[in-house]
Amino acid sequence: MAEKPAMPASWRVESKPHKFCPGCGHGIALRALGQAIDELGIQDRTVFGCDIGCSLLAWDFFNVDTIQTHHGRTTPVMVGVKRANPDLICIAYMGDGGGYAIGAQHLVNAASRNDKITAILINNTQYAMTGGQMAPTTMPGQKTETTPYGRDPELTGLPAQGPEMIATITPEGAYVARGTVSKLRQLKKMMVRALKCQMEGRGFSFIEVLSTCPTNWRTNARETWSFLEEKMPQYFQIGEIKIPVSEGDADE
Amino acid sequence: MEGFEPRSRDLNKGIFTIFPGLCKGCGLCIEKCPKQSLHWSEVLGVYGTPTVETNEDCILCGICAMVCPDTAIAITQKPRDGGEKNTEKKEKPLKH
Numbered sequence: 570m571a572e573k574p575a576m577p578a579s580w581r582v583e584s585k586p587h588k589f590c591p592g593c594g595h596g597i598a599l600r601a602l603g604q605a606i607d608e609l610g611i612q613d614r615t616v617f618g619c620d621i622g623c624s625l626l627a628w629d630f631f632n633v634d635t636i637q638t639h640h641g642r643t644t645p646v647m648v649g650v651k652r653a654n655p656d657l658i659c660i661a662y663m664g665d666g667g668g669y670a671i672g673a674q675h676l677v678n679a680a681s682r683n684d685k686i687t688a689i690l691i692n693n694t695q696y697a698m699t700g701g702q703m704a705p706t707t708m709p710g711q712k713t714e715t716t717p718y719g720r721d722p723e724l725t726g727l728p729a730q731g732p733e734m735i736a737t738i739t740p741e742g743a744y745v746a747r748g749t750v751s752k753l754r755q756l757k758k759m760m761v762r763a764l765k766c767q768m769e770g771r772g773f774s775f776i777e778v779l780s781t782c783p784t785n786w787r788t789n790a791r792e793t794w795s796f797l798e799e800k801m802p803q804y805f806q807i808g809e810i811k812i813p814v815s816e817g818d819a820d821e
Numbered sequence: 822m823e824g825f826e827p828r829s830r831d832l833n834k835g836i837f838t839i840f841p842g843l844c845k846g847c848g849l850c851i852e853k854c855p856k857q858s859l860h861w862s863e864v865l866g867v868y869g870t871p872t873v874e875t876n877e878d879c880i881l882c883g884i885c886a887m888v889c890p891d892t893a894i895a896i897t898q899k900p901r902d903g904g905e906k907n908t909e910k911k912e913k914p915l916k917h
Binding site: 572573574575576585586587589590591592593594595596597600750751753754781783789790791793794 | 870
């Protein structure tokens, strides 16, 4: 029996190996998403929108309808698709630069309007595609291209707490969580819950995924894991931040 | 490209398969292996970087397959039956 790679059925096999760097966490995050799409059986009515940045390299990743949008404009494009055809499942996939910097206005407004879409944001603490400049999520003291002496919180503030912010401004019914690529099973569960939240029409669902970037962090495999699992959770707490109250829960 | 050139190693309880056509040589799996049974191989991967292979210490836990961003590792566990009980006992002293 010929062995086959354990790829989710919704992945596009012809485009593999994918275009991300060696050790990039995008592959794991997209595997969790692919497994969630498979589990819910929604491959035929999913629309996947990707942003500018490393996340655009996912443009031929799935066997689902995919749109590549302007920088930071994934959220409003997916909101438009959802409003035009509410039967579709819309996934906005972006990086931390696209979501918290140039696209923050769209993310905030879509969240406060409680639009029925799913936004997935990959946090790798910098702008990776352009060579690793400081992003809103850069850790204090972290060296990047534009902070060669380490990020100074006095001058540039502390890392952006995206899910906490989204949880504050969304009405009841929204789903907000933060996962990590080092826990694939937990991440997949979060993706399933976020997509279910959208399918049941409860509201906006948002997942921030802590990811790796060995190329721009300039780390080897061991340092990559320790940065992801030890340093990043100091500022980014992993877990579900806002869960919709289901109809049955009130009675129990 | 088509089958990603699988290389399998038949261990007692299952099969460890590495796909050099997918492996980019990031080494994340080597760090995560609880038995330190993964090591660099002579076979080169899709980017001309070394791929990984396993030794007999592998317990087929599947952590390497789960952390691989490229799904380049597949673990298949053989179904347990009465005949394999002896081999299970034999494997136990390997745990350290």
